[in-house]
Amino acid sequence: MSTASFEETALFRVAKKWLGIALFLALWETLPRLGLVNATFLPPFSAVAGNLFSSLISGELEKHIFVSLSRSVTGFSLALAVALPLGFILGWFRTFEQFVDPVIQLFRQTSAFALFPLFIVILGIGEVSKVAIIFYGAQWPILLNTISGVKNVDPLLVKSARSMGLGRFDLFRKVILPSSLPSIFTGLRLAATLSILIIVSAEMMGASSGLGYVLTNSQYNFDILRMYSAIVTLALIGLGVNFLLVSLERNLTGWKQEVTTY
Amino acid sequence: MSLIRAVGIRKVYRSGKRSAAGYAKETLALDNVDLEIRQGEVLALVGPSGCGKSTLLDIIAGLAERDGGEVYLDGKKLEGPGLDRGVVFQGYALFPWKTVLENVAFGLESKGVAKKEREEIARRHIDLVGLTKFEDRYPHELSGGMKQRVAIARALAFDPRILLMDEPFGALDAQTRERLQLELLRIKRDTGKTILFVTHSIDEAVLLADRIAIMTSRPGTIKAIVDVRLPRDREIAEELLRSSGSFIQARDQVWNSLKVEVEKAAELEYQI
Numbered sequence: 430m431s432t433a434s435f436e437e438t439a440l441f442r443v444a445k446k447w448l449g450i451a452l453f454l455a456l457w458e459t460l461p462r463l464g465l466v467n468a469t470f471l472p473p474f475s476a477v478a479g480n481l482f483s484s485l486i487s488g489e490l491e492k493h494i495f496v497s498l499s500r501s502v503t504g505f506s507l508a509l510a511v512a513l514p515l516g517f518i519l520g521w522f523r524t525f526e527q528f529v530d531p532v533i534q535l536f537r538q539t540s541a542f543a544l545f546p547l548f549i550v551i552l553g554i555g556e557v558s559k560v561a562i563i564f565y566g567a568q569w570p571i572l573l574n575t576i577s578g579v580k581n582v583d584p585l586l587v588k589s590a591r592s593m594g595l596g597r598f599d600l601f602r603k604v605i606l607p608s609s610l611p612s613i614f615t616g617l618r619l620a621a622t623l624s625i626l627i628i629v630s631a632e633m634m635g636a637s638s639g640l641g642y643v644l645t646n647s648q649y650n651f652d653i654l655r656m657y658s659a660i661v662t663l664a665l666i667g668l669g670v671n672f673l674l675v676s677l678e679r680n681l682t683g684w685k686q687e688v689t690t691y
Numbered sequence: 692m693s694l695i696r697a698v699g700i701r702k703v704y705r706s707g708k709r710s711a712a713g714y715a716k717e718t719l720a721l722d723n724v725d726l727e728i729r730q731g732e733v734l735a736l737v738g739p740s741g742c743g744k745s746t747l748l749d750i751i752a753g754l755a756e757r758d759g760g761e762v763y764l765d766g767k768k769l770e771g772p773g774l775d776r777g778v779v780f781q782g783y784a785l786f787p788w789k790t791v792l793e794n795v796a797f798g799l800e801s802k803g804v805a806k807k808e809r810e811e812i813a814r815r816h817i818d819l820v821g822l823t824k825f826e827d828r829y830p831h832e833l834s835g836g837m838k839q840r841v842a843i844a845r846a847l848a849f850d851p852r853i854l855l856m857d858e859p860f861g862a863l864d865a866q867t868r869e870r871l872q873l874e875l876l877r878i879k880r881d882t883g884k885t886i887l888f889v890t891h892s893i894d895e896a897v898l899l900a901d902r903i904a905i906m907t908s909r910p911g912t913i914k915a916i917v918d919v920r921l922p923r924d925r926e927i928a929e930e931l932l933r934s935s936g937s938f939i940q941a942r943d944q945v946w947n948s949l950k951v952e953v954e955k956a957a958e959l960e961y962q963i
Contacts, residue, residue: 589784592752592772593798593849603800607788684788684829 472654480654481661490643494662497632497639500556501624504563508620512568513613516575520609521601526576533572541566541627545634554635559628566627567620574616578609611685614678621670629663640666694765694853694885695728695751701759702746720746722910724760728853733879733886735896737949738906739956744889747911748857751887752778764852774802777846781858783838785830791817791841792826798849816844819878836867843878853885860895872898876923893949897921897941898932905948908956915948917941 454474461468484490519526545562552558582605590604632641640659647656702721705714720743728734736744749755751762753772762769764776772778777798785794795813804812817826820840830838839859846854860868872895879886879899890896896903903917919941921932932938 583784585780585782585784586786588754589778589780590797592754592776592778594772594774594801599801603797604786607786610788682788684831 470653472657477654477657477661481658484655484658490658490662493638493640493643493659494666497628497641498666500559500632500639501563501628504560504628505567505621505624507560507564508567508571508624509617511564512571513575516572516613517579517601519572520576520579521605523580537569537573542630542634545631549635559631559636562631563624563627567624570616570619570623571613572616574612574619575609578612578616579605581612582608611678611682614674614682618671618674618678621674622667625663625667625670692730693727694730695726695887696763696766697724697726697747697751697760698763699760700724700726700747700750700757700762702743702750702755703758719910721750721757722912724912726904726913728885728887729902731883731885732901733888733899735888735890735900735903736906737890737893737896737903737945738911739908739949739953740891741956741959742906742908742952743911744906745857747906748778748855748887748889752776752855754778774798774849775852777849777851777854779839779842779846779854779856779859781861783830783835783842783862785838785841785845787830790827790829791822791833794830794841795845795848798845802849813844813848816848817841819847819881820844820874834867835863836871839863839871840874843875847878847882847884851884853887856886856888858889858891861890868895875899880923893942893945894933896945897938903941903945905945906952908952909959914952917944917948 457471457474459473460466461471461473481490519529541562544565545558548558548561548565552561586604586608587600590600595603628639629641629644632639633645634641636642640663643659644656647653647659700721701719701723704718704720705716706718707714707716724747726734726736726747736747738744746755750757751769753762753769753776786797789797792810792813795816796809799809799812814826817823820843822837822840822844825833825837830841833841843854843859860871863871875886876899878884886899888896888899897919898921900919903919905914905917906912907914920937921935921941923932
């Protein structure tokens with residue numbers, strides 16, 4: 430057969446990716462316009478997009494995006510700087526890990542939000558408490574995935590490397606580190622997603638800037654369009670962050686058979 | 692001339708609960724094993740399962756602790772692993788994040804060879820095992836037989852005095868195994884390497900080895916050594932080799948010696 434089936438065409442491949450989203454946006458647009466849902470609470474998509482666009486033009490939204498992102502990035506970076514080396518140490522020195530593990534389990538089950546009021550009492554309502562709560566929330570997935578990555582290195586690879594005369598330091602650098610990279614990346618992706626989630630909630634609980642603040646503030650003022658603009662912005666940021674990390678992961682761990690994208 | 696000499700090797704496995712009086716269960720795995728590997732020969736180590744043949748290889752490789760005895764290479768006492776011995780494992784043990792070329796060059800890296808020379812030597816050994824077009828592939832893109840060729844190339848690349856092979860073809864399907872056995876004979880002819888080869892297949896041992904060391908069931912000792920005289924020094928049809936009188940004679944000799952041990956090992960398996 431010379432004609433390619435419909436499922437193989439480029440059109441179909443594009444459609445498969447975007448059809449669901451197009452359908453969703455179409456519903457969002459038409460349902461309020463047809464009066465099937467109350468346009469006061471769900472304005473049509475075009476109205477939200479217009480509002481988003483104009484608040485980006487005026488620069489009002491960028492200010493809040495920047496504030497939220499810089500809090501997230503700072504907290505995430507601190508978490509990375511502490512949890513990654515700590516994870517390596519705990520994964521490498523088993524006895525130390527057995528000693529510390531109960532404490533880790535206790536703290537990790539304590540929600541970051543449960544601790545936020547405490548953070549505010551101790552650190553005030555300024556930037557420090559917000560960065561601190563992101564740091565606290567984001568470090569767990571990094572720490573735990575790094576530990577399990579190091580612990581689950583194939584013992585045969587270690588044996589093989591030892592047979593070629595590698596010392597402890599080279600063993601770590603050339604075998605343990607690359608082999609635990611996929612697990613570490615899972616942790617990083619979880620932590621990045623958490624950083625965005627946590628900052629929104631933290632800003633909703635107590636802040637005078639940032640996207641979380643925009644959300645609650647619009648809700649109080651019944652500025653529904655502005656509220657939806659903030660929600661859409663957050664969704665796009667989440668997508669963007671995940672996309673960045675997945676491409677980085679593909680580059681660094683491309684030797685794996687496949688990389689999950691969620 | 693002996694290249695490797697293992698003298699009085701003893702190994703005890705400790706398992707179960709540990710108390711002040713020691714471990715709950717101590718199993719003598721190797722008892723006073725003496726083994727000599729001559730320069731340039733292929734020595735096969737056969738024995739019933741659980742007799743400690745892999746443990747003995749690990750001890751010679753310096754990868755396992757021993758509870759007694761010494762291993763000498765060229766009369767020099769060995770402590771720990773080193774690049775003077777190249778190990779090939781049953782599970783290939785290739786680094787999945789490295790390409791074929793990088794895997795083969797790995798040992799040269801710790802030997803301190805410069806990058807350009809490393810790649811050159813690695814390429815030569817990739818050619819030797821017949822994987823010329825695959826140097827940029829990752830291990831997961833290769834078949835089991837190809838992976839084991841890479842592992843052999845990697846162990847040969849840093850030019851060890853001896854190749855220690857621990858059931859290297861055990862995980863391969865029958866056809867691939869036979870091809871690789873002949874391939875190993877060819878590599879052996881080309882390089883003249885001394886090889887210690889652990890296997891549970893008598894046929895494999897007879898086909899590949901100049902001498903076969905037969906181990907007893909646990910605790911493992913060397914029971915007998917059988918000389919094999921096959922015309923391996925030239926390219927010869929495999930069927931001829933396998934049906935030759937000396938092949939059959941050596942196989943019978945090994946099997947007669949091993950039979951009792953296999954039965955003993957089977958009984959041991961059910962003892963706690």
